[in-house]
Amino acid sequence: MVNSFNKYLKDNKNTSDSLTIKQEDIIRLTKKTRFTNEIVEKALEGIIIPFPNFSSFKMESQEDWDTLSDKYGDSYQLYIHSLRFVNELLVMFEITEDINYLNKAKEYIDSWIEFSTNNDGSNMVWYDHPTAQRIQVIIFYLYLAQNKLEVDEKLFINILKYHSKFLADSTNYRRNNHGLMMDRSLMILGNILNNTEIFNIGYYRSIDTFWHSYSYTGLHLENSPEYHNMVTNMYIELQKYLSRSGKTYGKTIVSYLNQATRLKNVFTKPNKIIPSIGDSGHGSVKVNKEYRNFVDYAAGLSIIQKEDNEYFLTFISGYSSITHKHFDDLSFNLFYKGKDFLVDPGKYSYSKHPYRNYVKSYKGHSGVFINNENYEISDENRLNKHVYTEHHFENEKYILIKGRNSSYSEGDISRTIIFIKAEQVTIILDEVIAFEKISVLHNFNLHHKVEPIKMNDSSYKLVSGNVSLVLTQHDGDSFTKVVGDKNTKPYKAINSVVFNEVIETTQLKNTEDIEGNQRVFKLFSIHSEKHSPILNLDKENCILNVSISSNTYIINI
Secondary structure, rough: OOOOOHHHHHHHOOOOOOOOOOOOOOOOOOOOOOOOOHHHHHHHHOEOOOOOOOOOOOOOOHHHHHHOOOOOOHHHHHHHHHHHHHHHHHHHHHHHHHHHHHHHHHHHHHHHHHHHHHOOOOOOOEEEEEEHHHHHHHHHHHHHHHOOOOOOOOHHHHHHHHHHHHHHHOOOOOOOOOHHHHHHHHHHHOOOOOOOHOOOOOOOOHHHHHOOOOOOOOEEEOOHHHHHHHHHHHHHHHHHHHHHOOOOOOOHHHHHHHHHHHHHHHHOOOEEOOOOOOOOOOOEOOOOOOOOOOEEOOOEEEEEOOOHHHHHEEEEEEOOOOOOOOOOOOOOEEEEOOEEEEOOOOOOOOOOHHHHHHHHHHOOOEEEEEEEOOOOOOOOOHHHOOOOEEEEEEOOEEEEEEEEEEEOEEEEEEEEEEEEEOOEEEEEEEEEEEOOOEEEEEEEEEOOOEEEEEEEEOEEEEEEEEEEEEEEEEOOOEEEEEEEEOOOOOHHHEEEEEEEEEEOOOEEEEEEEEOOOOOEEEEEEEEEEOOEEEEEEEEEOEEEHHHHOOEEEEEEE
């Protein structure tokens, strides 16, 4: 098999083009962080840390560029071939002007070129994300090396051109955050190579990807608050880059970006931690917290919140992209008085590890599911709406949000979340229509610091430190308590709060068998001990009567 990179460099080695890189051509891949010193010190010794907190390996020969890790899966090779650790060396050189950092960066880049021209390597050598990131590192290096190191200009011009060829190829492109990374690099390459065609591919494609990737509210559609922040920041950085050369994304996109930036004030928890929805971690962000309710039908994300007692609930029902999507529809998270009570299990990693499969699956989410299996997720949901937010309603007394999952062939499920504002009572109404005999699971995944204390068969007190809530099942059925087990397959009740690590937690489950052609309702509530609700559902007329102390609420479902 011919190495196309090697062939391209040989076929074009006599190029007559010249290369000039200016300050305004640079978008730095990373800035100095608390991890930079360790990564750089190790790199000077020939020890590679591909990404912060990843395990390291010794780079002793060309073959070491193919170093694999079962623990991190493809992510390990992805970050190796992104040359992220080289970027850390360049950042330190820019800060200190210590030539040793630049020389070491040159050594690694030269080594990567030799490896990639003589070996096919893993599938991460030429893949969207690492290719887009790597060329930014190489451009940053070439900028810093001007008048300081001897550089084979013709070789690097062809390296830049080959990368632009790969990045411009539509067969390598997906309209997601990886695609935007590719477009960003193409715009930079187009300017450096003085090639308008290359620039325009990145520019116009990134506009198309923007409209594909954001909803009418300005929320990014990749099912993850963390990726919303990351992609929005990328677009903002690109708008700044464009403006340096008198270009722009235009007033409409800039307006949406401003709106997208403000949304993090809404979807971040009161403790300023990102909720672990989809492939989000548990990072903290600087926000001016806004306590307003939010519903986005395209993204399938709803947020109910109240500043009193720091009440914060997220509800997932629907999606417009399968990127970073988990089997989490009709699930919810609940934060109260500074404590997490019900949570998503996190992302663990991007590997194929069984832990990753677990946290993505229905098993780790506080939702309602049929026959103990994942439902089908598809990009077509953007159009066919098999899973969707059906409607919402809010007045001064309560807010109601209803979602539906019609992805199962055996039955149809809907879940309605109701929040009574004055008493801060959360009501969950699940409706299941069985097309055939099915088993239905109502799952409640607790934060690992929450201790569930049984009050009776149908109620548990959920205790976190000095804060508590009561979870009640209102139809007389009982809960099953599941204690976490991360060592024995099938795994039970595990959350991932740190990348590539899991912790055991506890789940409360309610299960029921339903015969075919039946319609069944199930009511739960979450409340303080002070405000225990009495619920009466008129199934025929779909009216819920709620009594809390001396207050009565009549709610059309």
